[in-house]
Amino acid sequence: GNSVTQMEGPVTLSEEAFLTINCTYTATGYPSLFWYVQYPGEGLQLLLKATKADDKGSNKGFEATYRKETTSFHLEKGSVQVSDSAVYFCALSDFNQGGKLIFGQGTELSVKP
Amino acid sequence: GAVVSQHPSRVICKSGTSVKIECRSLDFQATTMFWYRQFPKQSLMLMATSNEGSKATYEQGVEKDKFLINHASLTLSTLTVTSAHPEDSSFYICSAKSGTGPMNTEAFFGQGTRLTVV
Numbered sequence A: 001g002n003s004v005t006q007m008e009g010p011v012t013l014s015e016e017a018f019l020t021i022n023c024t025y026t027a028t029g030y031p032s033l034f035w036y037v038q039y040p041g042e043g044l045q046l047l048l049k050a051t052k053a054d055d056k057g058s059n060k061g062f063e064a065t066y067r068k069e070t071t072s073f074h075l076e077k078g079s080v081q082v083s084d085s086a087v088y089f090c091a092l093s094d095f096n097q098g099g100k101l102i103f104g105q106g107t108e109l110s111v112k113p
Numbered sequence B: 001g002a003v004v005s006q007h008p009s010r011v012i013c014k015s016g017t018s019v020k021i022e023c024r025s026l027d028f029q030a031t032t033m034f035w036y037r038q039f040p041k042q043s044l045m046l047m048a049t050s051n052e053g054s055k056a057t058y059e060q061g062v063e064k065d066k067f068l069i070n071h072a073s074l075t076l077s078t079l080t081v082t083s084a085h086p087e088d089s090s091f092y093i094c095s096a097k098s099g100t101g102p103m104n105t106e107a108f109f110g111q112g113t114r115l116t117v118v
Helices: none
Strands: A003-006 A011-014 A019-021 A023-026 A032-038 A044-050 A056-059 A062-065 A075-077 A086-093 A101-103 A107-112 B004-007 B010-013 B019-025 B032-038 B044-051 B067-073 B076-081 B090-097 B113-117
Touching: A003 A086, A003 A101, A011 A019, A019 A107, A023 A032, A023 A086, A032 A062, A044 A062, A101 B044, B004 B090, B010 B019, B019 B032, B019 B090, B019 B113, B032 B067, B032 B076, B044 B067, B076 B090
Parallel strands: A011 A107, B010 B113
Antiparallel strands: A003 A023, A019 A075, A032 A044, A032 A086, A044 A056, A056 A062, A062 A075, A086 A101, A086 A107, B004 B019, B019 B076, B032 B044, B032 B090, B067 B076, B090 B113
């Protein structure tokens, strides 16, 4: 079945450091891929998405490219801020499975001043 | 983006009582709503998928008689935790989509409900 695997956290970085959070997926069809962010005590917010191979999603300085050949959707940001501290979830949605989201285990990011 | 409102944000109930959580799409019609459960520092576990006007589809291992889901209108779905016990304490999150076609890929999330059963 479909699944998503993320790098384990927590990830601790200094402000202005470069961020990479790895995400790989397994899917039988042609899924759409997403990154969601969750701040403490809150629900999830969509950060970015890509719906087909080689698409790049971007938002608020974050980027991720849909790589079909490596089944990956790694999240990157060139210079993190303290306000980026949160939990990041990689997810996929497969239309053939009713469009439900399958989430990775989440990666906690802590950015220190 | 579209807004999904979940209520209440926090609820404390006594063991053995039932609790209802509401999920509303405020500015779009949600043909499909999803209910997730999240344990501390863990990922979201899909509990069930509900389509307006039909019975919910529960994921394997989720007790349908314990977690009653109703999706009676295009803007409202409810999750009722019946005869709650301390092990049901968790963070419950709903999400909603406005269509089922392949181009409609984005789900919008509510802010979550922290349930504590004492």
